[in-house]
Amino acid sequence: MSAKSGFVPLLRTLSVCSLLFAVAAEAQDDPFAEYREMMGDDNPAIFVIEEGAELWTKPQGPKQASLEQCDLGLGAGVVKGAYAQLPRYFDDTRQVMDLEGRLIHCMVSLQGRDRSDILRKPYSGTGDMGTELEALASYVADQSMGMPIATPQDHPAEKATYAMGKELFFYRAGPYDFSCATCHRQDEKRIRLQNLPNLTAHANAGEAYSSWPAYRISQGLVRTMGWRMQNCAKQQRLPQLLPGSEAVISLITYMSVNGSGTEMAAPGLKR
Amino acid sequence: MAGSIRIRATLTGDVAEVKALMRHPMETGQRKDSAGNKIPAHFITEVKATSGDKTVLQAHWGAAVSQNPFLSFRIKGAKAGDTVKVQWLDNKGQTGAGEATVK
Numbered sequence: 395m396s397a398k399s400g401f402v403p404l405l406r407t408l409s410v411c412s413l414l415f416a417v418a419a420e421a422q423d424d425p426f427a428e429y430r431e432m433m434g435d436d437n438p439a440i441f442v443i444e445e446g447a448e449l450w451t452k453p454q455g456p457k458q459a460s461l462e463q464c465d466l467g468l469g470a471g472v473v474k475g476a477y478a479q480l481p482r483y484f485d486d487t488r489q490v491m492d493l494e495g496r497l498i499h500c501m502v503s504l505q506g507r508d509r510s511d512i513l514r515k516p517y518s519g520t521g522d523m524g525t526e527l528e529a530l531a532s533y534v535a536d537q538s539m540g541m542p543i544a545t546p547q548d549h550p551a552e553k554a555t556y557a558m559g560k561e562l563f564f565y566r567a568g569p570y571d572f573s574c575a576t577c578h579r580q581d582e583k584r585i586r587l588q589n590l591p592n593l594t595a596h597a598n599a600g601e602a603y604s605s606w607p608a609y610r611i612s613q614g615l616v617r618t619m620g621w622r623m624q625n626c627a628k629q630q631r632l633p634q635l636l637p638g639s640e641a642v643i644s645l646i647t648y649m650s651v652n653g654s655g656t657e658m659a660a661p662g663l664k665r
Numbered sequence: 666m667a668g669s670i671r672i673r674a675t676l677t678g679d680v681a682e683v684k685a686l687m688r689h690p691m692e693t694g695q696r697k698d699s700a701g702n703k704i705p706a707h708f709i710t711e712v713k714a715t716s717g718d719k720t721v722l723q724a725h726w727g728a729a730v731s732q733n734p735f736l737s738f739r740i741k742g743a744k745a746g747d748t749v750k751v752q753w754l755d756n757k758g759q760t761g762a763g764e765a766t767v768k
Contacts, residue, residue, distance in 0.1 A: 434684065438733040440671060441688045519699045523690055614690075614732030 425587075426665050429611065439532055439609040439661035442524055442616045446533025449526055455505030464500035466493070466534065477538035478658050481647045483549040490555040492646045494620040495638025497530050516637045517621045524615055527637065531607050531618045535660040542657055543603060545650040552647070559648025562641060563593070572630040574645070588665070593649055600656025603649050608662035616661055619646055670763030674740075674749045681743030681767045683714065685736045685751045689761070693728035709734065711754040716740055716747050726753075743767050 450473070451460050466476035467484065481492040487499060494516070501507045516527045547553055566573040577585065578593040591598035606619040617625075620637040623645055627635045635642050671686040687709070694706025706728060714722035721740050740749070750764040 432737070433735060436671065436673070436684055436686045436735060438686060438688075438735070440686070441669065441733070520696060520704075611731075 426611070426663075430663050433663065437609055437661065437663045438614075439536075439607070439616050439663070442529050442532045442609070443536045443661065445524065446529035446531070446536075449529055450533055455501065455507040457504065457506035459504045459506070461497070461500050461504060461530070463504055464497070466496055473534055473537045475538050475541050477535045477660075478541040479544050479546060481552075481555065481643050481650065482546050483551045488551075489640075490549075490551050490643055490647065492620070492638065492643045493531055493534060494527060494618060495643060497527060497534070498638050513636060517618070517624070518613075518615050522615070528607070528616050528618055528621075531620075532616050532661050535607050535658070538658045539660070540657055542655050543600060543650055543653050545647060545654060547651060555644050555647045556651050558640075559644035559646070562645055563648050568631045570631055572632075574626065574630075576630075593652060596652060596654075597656075598653075599649050600653030603653040604656045604659045605662030605664070607660055608664040610664050612665055617664075670751050670753070670761055672749065672751055672763045672765035674743075674747075674765045674767040676743060676745050676767050679742055679744075681716075681740045681747065681749070683736075683738055683740060683749050683751075683765070685714075685763065687734050687736070687751075687753060687761060689733060689753070689755065691728070691730055691732045691734065695728075707755060707757055709753045709755045712736065712751065713753075714738065714749065714751045716743065716749050721749075 449461075451462055453460050463470045465471075465484075465486075466473060467479055467482045468474075468476050477493055480496070481490050483490050484496070491499065498509060498512050501512055502509050512527070515525060518525050518528060545552075547556060563574045563578075566576070574593070577583070577590050581592045581595065581598075583590040583592075591602040593599045593602060603619075606622055607616050609616050620635075620642055623642050624635045624637070627633070669688050672683065674681045674683045689709055690707055691709065692704050692707040694704070696704045698704055708728045709726045709730065712722070712724045712726055713720060722738055726734075736751070745767055747767040748764055749767060750762065752760060752762040754760050
């Protein structure tokens with residue numbers, strides 16, 4: 395009798411404990427999901443999107459032209475849905491280009507600006523409040539919100555770019571003998587608190603691709619897909635990847651094609 | 666864009682939940698840029714929220730608040746159609762403001 399009455403409260407205590415543990419484990423798993431929930435539809439990236447929209451229509455450079463005639467793949471000046479269908483082959487440059495590469499191309503060809511000037515500081519450093527490229531990328535990406543990733547694979551050059559991206563993804567190099575695949579080809583892996591997406595798998599690749607550009611809470615800045623690639627290469631101690639370079643475009647193509655069909659949700663909100 | 670605040674105010678019963686997102690660098694004065702120069706302190710020192718003529722929230726902020734701060738609070742006794750205004754003042758004397766109608 396006394397043994398039984400002692401048992402029930404013990405069971406209760408146990409179940410409360412396991413409940414608490416479950417809640418704590420969930421919060422530990424993804425504190426950023428909680429943060430996102432708290433923020434609701436508010437994302438500080440909205441300010442950057444607004445800046446990008448202004449920069450898009452602002453006459454700049456020696457030619458005092460805006461970017462409104464820039465062809466992002468769906469015709470001159472069409473921004474809606476363009477990001478979801480990049481990278482793609484462009485007839486005028488005869489190469490596959492990603493968003494950042496194309497934006498730089500438009501700044502050079504339409505506005506008459508110097509490519510090396512733009513490449514001097516494409517991404518923000520400590521204490522910066524964002525660069526032009528980051529703002530423009532945010533604006534263009536936002537115009538594809540909710541649309542499925544549909545990176546074309548029709549042109550032979552597009553297929554070749556995907557193949558090269560795949561090769562680079564698995565290519566081990568540098569002092570650490572690292573490749574992208576070292577961290578990104580297995581399910582359910584993490585580095586410290588961060589889940590590492592398996593970029594060879596459709597669901598993970600789509601989720602990752604669709605959330606860039608993203609506002610990084612820890613940095614107070616919007617970071618672009620090109621920055622993500624550059625930073626990954628830096629962490630692997632590989633040579634610097636330049637925005638719009640063949641290597642970056644190939645890797646981005648490999649990721650976007652793997653994630654095809656996933657709805658765009660950029661600019662996202664990340665740690 | 667500096668100085669802008671994005672505000673939403675949604676009514677549930679007689680409580681309005683206000684969410685305000687402010688554009689501000691919130692520099693602590695402790696950081697250095699890539700060239701090694703100290704970045705001067707620049708942060709919001711005062712935040713005030715008013716509904717009509719009434720002050721509903723007043724706060725003193727410091728350098729510990731994040732960049733692009735997000736502030737959420739609730740106003741009891743709010744009605745649909747009320748205007749909520751949020752203002753900030755920073756250590757450089759700059760101000761920002763934004764307002765929204767309770768829906």
